Amino acid sequence: VSITTFATYVLLSDSNILTAEKAFVSLALFNLLRGPLVSFPNMINSVAQAGVSSERIGKFLTNDEVDKYAVDKIPIELSNGNAINIENGSFRWSTLVDDHLVLKNINLQIHHGSLVALVGMVGSGKSSILSALLGEMIKVDGHVRISGNIAYVPQTAWILNATLKENILFGKDFDKKLYDQVIEACALKQDLMMLPAGDETEIGEKGINLSGGQRQRVSLARALYSNADIYLLDDPLSAVDAHVGAHIFRHVIGSKGLLNGKTRILVTHGVSHLHKCDDIIVISQGEIIDHGLYGDLIKRSNILREFIHSSNLSNKDQHETNDERRPSISTPPIEIVTNPLEIIENKEPEPIQEEKKKLIQKETVQTGSVTFRVFWIYIRACKLPMIILITIFFCLTTFTTLCTNIWLSKWTDKST
Template sequence: AWKKIYEKSVQKNRKPSLLLALITAFWPEYTILGIIMVLMNVCSLLQPLMLGKLLKYFRVDSDIQKEDAYIYAGAIVICIFAATILNNQYIMGAFHYGMKVRAASCALIYRKALRLSKTALGETASGKIVNLLSNDVSRFDLVSIFIHHMWTSPILTLIVTYFIYVEAGWPGLLGIVAVFIVVPIQGYFGKLSAIYRKATAMKTDERVRLMDEILSGIQVIKMYAWEKPFALLIKKARKAELKIITKSSYVRGMYMAFNLFTTRVALFSTLLTVALMDKPITASTVFVLMSYLNLVSQTMSQMFVRGISEIAELIVAIKRLEEFMLNDEYETMSSSFTVDHTSQTKNPLRLKDLTVKWNARLSDNALENISFAVNRGMLLGIIGPVGSGKSSLLQTILGELELVSGGMELNGSVSYASQEPWVFAATVRQNILFGAPYDKKKYADVVRACALEKDFEQFSNGDLTIVGDRGASLSGGQKARINLARAIYREADIYLLDDPLSAVDIHVSKHLYDLCINGYLCNKTRILVTHQVHHLKDADHIIILNNVSMKIQ
């Protein structure tokens, strides 16, 4: 639904609405909830009517027959039973459908996070995504309960007002006025609650981002004994968050206080007016008025106003989700970018006058006027000083950068070993296979080529040893070689190797170059970024980059 609405909005040059997408996807479920709510309100309206009739039977001058009294009593029991069952079904259905909306929103966020462009990924903190998945989407659960009260409560109040007028005349309307005086006050508290909710979300984002950064660099913090300064930073962030949460709690406390005394004030006002007008106060009148005022108080000053508060908070959450969903996405192809994974006759890679940017909004280019072609089975070495654009060139081949001018032709599949080794919390073998089928001979060849055999002997369970979070139990060289092994285990036509030799010593570096890059991959197209120039004496072609452009090739 979001994809269709997004495409239509782009065509009509307007901002897409996530709320409209949710309504389009889930309106049948919420229509069923609306029908249940109407039936439940009918049962609630019938109860005071039947109660009034039953109580009139016990008056001295009553003309109601005993059989009719039994019918009224039975009707009260049936109405209470039906209302209870319907209320149970409504709440269960609301939570069920709310959970479906929440799960759908989480899936939408997850898929969007996988498609974010490099620019959007850099601007979006991981803490914000965590907050969206944990706090913001949880609003759908409660709103599912209150959403139908927003239209049934005013209608129900009008009907109840008529019945109260019939029962008690003008004094009955005074009780309704008392309830309605409280409603705008409750509405104001709801508005305040939404403001504090937005402020809390921002403070929580900031705290989660700070904690994420601290946990990422915890080893450095411990090594330099910086625990106290960083603990103080966390304390300040948490204190700022708690300050907003405390204000929000005071608002909710006032809201709950009004809930408790609204019905009592309304009933007192009505009965006092009846007494002052010298009208008789009967048991049937008191109980019927109390039932009706309870109904109005529950629907208007509790459900309706709480609904306003929750919907206001949901709108804030939806805007945050919508803002995230409108981030730039990774574009796999453009008019000057050709990919053919099946061709075996063309050059695997050809670049012509290529100029790219990391961020389309910035004036600086990541690479300028890059032109070269790579033949099949060729080893291309890329060298240059730090910041010259070597890694940017590999990112360009992967299609991660914004194309400004020129063209690129890529023929064949690509496997990539990043400069920053990445491992996940699983076994070493799972890190290397990365979901690919296990081939014993191929796996053994890859392990040998990447000089991991001795490391496996040192591990307690060999290659079945569990890697800690972010490879905490591995050395830098081990992570680099596992990262390289994952890339070369994957069957591909072109291998992009971003400085895999920098994290290992000179002997292992020679082993990797001779047995892996020039051995195991000798018949494959290889693009090697390195600072160890002495290895490139066997390279078929060398490109020297300087200041984001080609100096010599």
């Protein structure tokens, strides 16, 4: 930059004479500008990032508020035996009047203690009905009445960055008897034996060190431990193996499971447990088409027959894929840093130490001078030819700087 500036200045006019006074003042100015010019690209990057962050925060803050009056909470003694009651309900996701209705003319009555299955093709509106019951959709018309507390198990499990036990308790007091029953019912006992610190093992953010099936079972266990009155189960068996799904349905959802006597709404793409439900609701394009027992619906509902046919084809393809891959019965979780989920075979679980095995270890800071061993590691990593090349360029840089200072010194002496 300095050479280009000086050369341009001299060549523009014969009257432009570069003196030592002008040169040193210019060099001082260039040194002052060097810092801001180097930081300018980083500033542009920071401004772009700030713009994106501001847009995301603004979008979040300007979202529509959840309508707390969308769902009416009524006492159980005044519910007339209905845990859930929707009358002529129509719902959409946004407040825009021109936006299409996701659910239309929904009329639904579910009695206390019943097991109801919601079935239909993908995108038919099954999960949207659960969202409407939670009050997360915009109610355009109708009435929604809920009697009792709700526990919700979403399709994608939400896991805290805490121990597995804390993920299940979720702030509630520890009840060992109930806790053991929940662990057994959700088929988590074998998984706890695989963990190095049992249920005290730390689980990473979003359950990164758990498999999909394990995350779903932990989410289901959390809902069970909450001991709610109404359970909204959004396809909880899709992420687990067939035999694990059968175990969960038998010990959790079914008539002899832990949720016996509770109101259960099960969204499912499977057909193996439909005949065990008290009522089956068929949904298509956001509307309830039919409902009834499995034996009656299979005779009169074409949509249910198509759904069962597509489900059987999907299961057949999945079985063929599984036969090719031949996976083990229990899919081990991915290995992360300290390998917290390493399988211990033929050994009794070690007693939990006072210092729990954590996924995120506490960082330590070493004080003092840098030892030669650190430099030697860098030298070995760079290889000898690279070290020689770096040394040559470093020497050339230093030599060029010295030559510049020597030339300026001689030039100023000559000028005076």
